[in-house]
Amino acid sequence: xxxxxxxxxxxxxxxxxxxxxxxxxxxxxxxxxxxxxxxxxxxxxxxxxxxxxxxxxxxxxxxxxxxxxxxxxxxxxxxxxxxxxxxxxxxxxxxxxxxxxxxxxxxxxxxxxxxxxxxxxxxxxxxxxxxxxxxxxxxxxxxxxxxxxxxxxxxxxxxxxxxxxxxxxxxxxxxxxxxxxxxxxxxxxxxxxxxxxxxxxxxxx
Numbered sequence: 001x002x003x004x005x006x007x008x009x010x011x012x013x014x015x016x017x018x019x020x021x022x023x024x025x026x027x028x029x030x031x032x033x034x035x036x037x038x039x040x041x042x043x044x045x046x047x048x049x050x051x052x053x054x055x056x057x058x059x060x061x062x063x064x065x066x067x068x069x070x071x072x073x074x075x076x077x078x079x080x081x082x083x084x085x086x087x088x089x090x091x092x093x094x095x096x097x098x099x100x101x102x103x104x105x106x107x108x109x110x111x112x113x114x115x116x117x118x119x120x121x122x123x124x125x126x127x128x129x130x131x132x133x134x135x136x137x138x139x140x141x142x143x144x145x146x147x148x149x150x151x152x153x154x155x156x157x158x159x160x161x162x163x164x165x166x167x168x169x170x171x172x173x174x175x176x177x178x179x180x181x182x183x184x185x186x187x188x189x190x191x192x193x194x195x196x197x198x199x200x201x202x203x204x205x
Contacts, residue, residue, distance in 0.1 A: 003086035006200070007094040009103075009170070010135030011163055012156050013145030014185045015192060019135060020093055022193045026200045027091050035085055038095035040073035043080050049073040054153040061154070063109040067116070070101050071123045078127060097129055099173060099180070104155070107169025108162045131203055133196060134174045135185035139163035 006023060008016045020036060027034045040050040053069050074097070085092050098120065105111045137145075139160055146156055174180040183195050 003089045003091055004130040005082060005086060005092045005094065005097075007097040007099065007129040007132040008135065009096060009099045009132055009180075010185060011137055011139055011142040011167060011170075013142030014135035014137040015145075015189060016095055016135060018189065019133065019183075019192065019196050020095055022196050023093050023133075023200055026197055026204070027093070030204055032091045033089070034091045034093060035081075036093050036095065037077055037081055039077060039097055039100065040070055042073075042077040046073040046076040049076075054155065056154045056157075063105065063111055064115070066109070066155075067101065067105045067111055067119065070105065071119045074098065074101075075123045078124065083127075094129065097132070098124060099132060099134070099170070102173055103166045103170040107172075108158065108166035110165065129179065132174075132177075132180040133199065134170055134180055134182045135192070136167070136171065136174075136182050137185040139167055141186065 006027075008019050008023065010016055024034050024036065039046075040053055041047045049069050049072055053066060053073075082092050082094070101120075102116060106113065106116050143152075143156070143160065143163065146152060171182070174182045181199055183192060183199070185192055187195075
């Protein structure tokens with residue numbers, strides 16, 4: 001089997017980090033070389049952009065600025081890490097990808113679809129993940145979990161309404177794309193992990 005790109009998506013507090021570990025373990029147990037990425041980030045320049053995105057500036061950050069920074073970081077990661085790894089036959093497990101921008105900036109920030117589509121075409125040029133696992137969590141519960149990890153960043157402080165709109169868009173996108181599998185992240189974490197493990201094993205089969 002050639003290299004595959006598997007993405008884990010979800011709101012803050014959905015449990016992405018532990019699910020990524022489960023996916024990586026299943027894939028490597030099958031003998032595949034596997035690398036992790038995160039968005040925004042994953043290259044030196046993209047990590048610098050990540051800091052710009054999350055930092056609380058003493059000025060208003062426009063929605064379009066946030067969107068363009070996300071896609072700039074994504075392009076750097078795609079051409080410098082993801083595509084070269086896939087070309088070598090490696091598997092790439094991504095902590096977020098394009099679905100995040102469609103949900104967070106498209107749904108949460110309510111940026112016009114035409115603007116999103118223009119940037120997506122420029123940045124991705126038709127590239128898509130092979131499989132996406134969307135971890136669905138109630139926004140209030142997700143934020144509660146996120147606060148338990150420490151201080152919230154600029155985006156995490158966007159308010160409950162923002163995350164409710166983001167979740168609604170995530171669900172719309174997941175329901176319209178057979179490459180996206182929704183996992184109930186309100187379950188106990190051991191059940192979430194078991195669901196994810198079975199989903200990845202079925203995909204590998």
